[in-house]
Amino acid sequence: MPTSSSHATRKRRGDDNSESRSDRPVKRSVAFISHLLQRDLTLKDSFRQSITRIYQISRLLGKFSEEDEDLSENKEAADAFRTLLDSGKGGSCPIRRLAARLVPRFLPLFPHQLEPSINMLINLHQARHRSSDHDVDSVLSATKSDALQGLGSCLDLATKAPKQSLQGVQHLVHFLIRYVV
Incomplete structure (x- = not known):
């Protein structure tokens, strides 16, 4: 892709020399990969490329979590x-x-994102897709299952930080009551 490499070249030339060399690759990678993923989601590019970028973001979040336990102040x-x-x-x-699998994994690092995470997981569980394709139906079914497991993780996190998550927990409880009944 000529646009990606030219963007990366422009990015390299414009680097701020005040940062240490060990910090720059991770920070640039997060921003660049996030940008590419957003573009893929907007343009509906190949989902294989998007999946690869999701895994790259997952690895980068894993590196951030190893380096620093409190990521609430880390913008990248x-x-x-x-x-x-x-x-x-x-x-x-x-x-x-x-997303249904990875968001609950990294949510303890971002407890202030509990409510948006709960909303996303509930929406994933309630998603409907009309298709005659058995593969799509099986992925959708697995997504719903992963979303329910993720909601369980959200509930565990909410018990540890109840003040931050009252609205999200209320939404989750209402969803579970409707789902079970």
């Missing part, structure tokens, strides 16, 4: 997590399934 990590949330809202079926 927060942007990467928001990108995961956005991919759960607007991606293809496989991308939404990855």
